[in-house]
Amino acid sequence: MAERPMRMDTSKGLPAMESHRDLHIWIIENLKMVPVPRRAYRNFFEEHCYIVLHVPQSLKATQGASKDLHYWVGKEASRDAEDAACSFVQHLQEALGGATVQHREAQGHESACFLSYFRRGIIYRKGGLASGLSHVETNMYNIQRLLHIRGRKHVSAAEVELSWNSFNKGDIFLLDLGRMMIQWNGPKTSIAEKARGLALTRSLQDQERGGRAQIGVVDDEAKATDLMQIMEAVLGCRVGNLHSTTPTKSINQLQKPSVRLYHVYEKGKDLVVQELATCPLTQDLLQKEDCYILDQGGFKIYVWQGCMSSLQEKKASFSRALGFIQAKGYPSYTNVEVVNDGTESAAFKQLFQSWSGEQGKNKNPRGIGKLLQVKLDVGKLHSQPELAAQLRMVDDSSGEVEVWCIQDLRRQPVDPKHRGQLCAGSCYLVLYTYRNMGHIQYLLYLWQGLQASAQEIKALSSNAEELDLLYHGALVHEHVTMGSEPPHFLAIFQGQLVVFQGSTAHSGKEQLTSATRLFHMRGTDNHNTWTEEVPARASSLNSSDIFLLVTASFCYLWFGKGCSGDQREMARTVVTVISKENKEIVLEGQEPPHFWEALGGRAPYPSNKRLPVDMSGFQPRLFECSSQTGHLVLTEVVFFSQEDLDKYDVMLLDTWQEIFLWLGEAASQQKQEVVAWGQEYLRTHPAGRSLATPIVLVKQGHEPPTFTGWFLTWDPYKWTNNQSYEEVVEGSLGAVSAISEITAEINNFQMSRWPVSGRAGPLAQQALKGSEDSSENELELGPKADCGGASTSRSTSTSTSTSTSTSTSSYPSSPRCLSNGGLPREQLMHQAAEDLPEGVDPAHKEFYLSDSDFQDIFGKSKEEFYSMAKWRQQQQKKQLGFF
Secondary structure (H helix, E strand, C coil): CCCCEECCCHHHCCCCEECCCCEEEEEEECCEEEECCHHHCCEEECCCEEEEEECCCCHHHHCCCCEEEEEEECCCCCHHHHHHHHHHHHHHHHHHCCCEEEEEEECCCCCHHHHCCCCCCEEEECCCCCCCCCCCCCCCCCCCEEEEEECCCCCEEEEECCCHHHCECCCEEEEECCCEEEEEECCCCCHHHHHHHHHHHHHHHHHHHCCCCEEEEECCHHHCHHHHHHHHHHHCCCCCCCECCCCCHHHHHECCCCCEEEEEEEECCEEEEEEEEECCECHHHCCCCCEEEEEECCCEEEEEECCCCCHHHHHCHHHHHHHHHHHHCCCCCCEEEEEECCCCCHHHHCCECCCCCCCCCCCCCCCCHHHHCCCCCHHHHHHCHHHHHHHCCCCCCCCEEEEEEEECCEEEECCHHHCCEEECCCEEEEEEEEEECCEEEEEEEEEECCCCCHHHHHHHHHHHHHHHHHCCCCEEEEEEECCCCCHHHHHCCCCCEEEECCCCCCCHHHHCCCCCEEEEEECCCCCCCEEEEECCCHHHCCCCCEEEEECCCCEEEEECCCCCHHHHHHHHHHHHHHCCCCCEEEECCCCCHHHHHHCCCCCCCCCCCCCCCCCCCCCCEEEEEEEECCEEEEEEECCCCHHHCCCCCEEEEECCCCEEEEECCCCCCCHHHHHHHHHHHHHHCCCCCCCCCCEEEEECCCCCHHHHCCCCCCCCCCCCCCCCHHHHHHHHECCHHHHHHHHHHHHHHHHHHCCCCCCCCHHHHHHHCCCCCCCHHHHHCCCCCCCCCEEEEECCCCCCCEEEEECCCCCCCCCHHHHCCCCCHHHCCCCCHHHCCCCCCHHHHHHHCCHHHHHHHHCCCHHHHHCCCHHHHHHHHHHHCCC
16 A cells, blocks of 8 residues: 655645654754654754654554654754744644644753654754755764763763863763774763663664774773773873763652642733642643643643633643743753643643543443453463553462461461451462463562551561572562552452451451451452451441441341442352351341441441542553662653663553562662662652552563553563673674774874874864765765775674775875974965875865964864864865865
């Protein structure tokens, strides 16, 4: 089938787009939208503005997903360019329809959504893009630049001054010499940062050098003398100590528990912004006729537009947000997101306590409603992990169950006859063993009673660690708090789960010998029924459920008016676990007097049917976790996949009903620290999340289907042959012979051109600097060095093929310009190559002028001239007779 372009209004300068592509990028050039070549998508010039459109393509992603439309502002971009970008975004928004989220992005402060498009990182490039030239060319060897690489999950590389002054101890720097790329890792960088920096370096090698550049890595300067010799030849000898790490803006990624909602409306000619509410926010605050600004702690500004708000209000959304930022005194780079009613982003929805979607109105708050409609078939759950994830069931609960109670800080096995009888004052370990796709897997529940002591809770974790060691680290840990048990935990007890008050022995008869006790029974089948002892008073009753009242002389089974036949049937089977005495069935409204006497008299209790909390509007979100000054730092990965799970990572997957913490096999964090991060995430969440939300600790290679089902695809063999960072470095390091050749070239170059100082000075560095703006043809016709020649370099891509590259250089050949003040201008201007003095490089005749002649002829110093883009240098040289 032929691919159809999206229809756009060409009269407004909007281009046609290929509908099958997920990402479209345009640069604003001469106030027009110009498409960026796909291979150059992650390159952004600082003097320009860009427009980026993301259209979800996968079936799973498009279910309720919206398009994302960004305009990106470079730090050196003009105001006119930004205005043009904003205008085009508004036109695009109209053409694309309402299901579009708009974003304003500032260089260096982009949103997680924007950064997630560029898995290998983005590159900020100095200056502007010359008209008609490409963003990036492959096979570029005529280049010399220094890139500062930083970031954790989202890596960026910015061009910086070619000097040791640009370096610091905590970041990564890439010295790009065309044929040779040297990655220098600061002594304070982590292995994860080094690995991600190397991934960016290798992607540059593939995209800009066709895989034919050598890569060298400096992890220890004392052990990389050859590479350091090359670096010092270009940068000079380092004087003094390296700078400390420059503070980053990652503190902004600390979760902001404070959010404020403002109502925005016009009153006469004035725009009124009135504070409406602070956290926790509720969805009903948003009225469809109005527009609102949501301030996420100054970190991000959202503009919400009701579906019945006026077109004029919608068009003014960005300007209102920018005015709000200015009025609040927030930085100009503060991120702005404009969302329309019905197409809100996952991040926006999670700022509210609950969010109702269009479907799932009758969804059970414990996530078990679908169990009534779907026959639990273990084969279906294993072959469809997305179903297992939605139902929160790893299987049909037919596996093996073992239970231990924490007594005297040690685990004691519980008799299988009583393993479904738990006490609120104790903690338990429940080990579930099952088969998944032919492999044995383990799920260890750490159940914590609400009355358990801090000492017992601590012992629960330590005993879980001991048990994990016995199973060689193969256990998935799920921390469960009484009253918030996940569906699978209930299912493995087959409806017989009973939670008693206190911490007495596990025998129902022993517990029921004296006091009056009341049990609340909920559930409709073997997979979702549970019973909890509650205070024996009338206010504990609820018309929607069933209660068992037990005293020394009688036993009543009380049916509320709102309970169903399935509830009554399950209750009749569960009561035998609690008491063997004969039960008298009592219907609500027909209770005998001594029923109320046992409860201390009549009292009001809930009589309306309990409505389930709708969680259908929330979408899963994935974050990388790290720690900064003792606080949890979150980096979100939007449109996530299994590729975003790196073995050095600790990742947090928030499905709203559960928190998964994925621990990579090479992560340095301890399990207790990781679980504490999950607890801090819940505690600081702006929506006021329940601290009893289950936290599941998943280790790489032992992922249950309830975790993998949230990913679009999952390859269980992905990490079978996973290379370590050291192995990747060894495979990426340039051949020793090639490094030796480059070292020899630079040494010869130094000796012939800088005999006095023995190293290149700043002026020479600028003169030698190639430009990434050069076209491929210009590079091929570049000057040939008199100290180099053809050399064979080994490809460092994943293949083992070799290729030959010719060493070229833009370096001039004669030292006379530096030793005697320069050559006369008449020997250089308008002279053919054969008529030039011996040793003069015909491609750089201007370099041999004295400083005064150069200033007189070009109207600028050599420093200024060589800092210009290459195409500008060539243009001026043509005009003045030096080309």
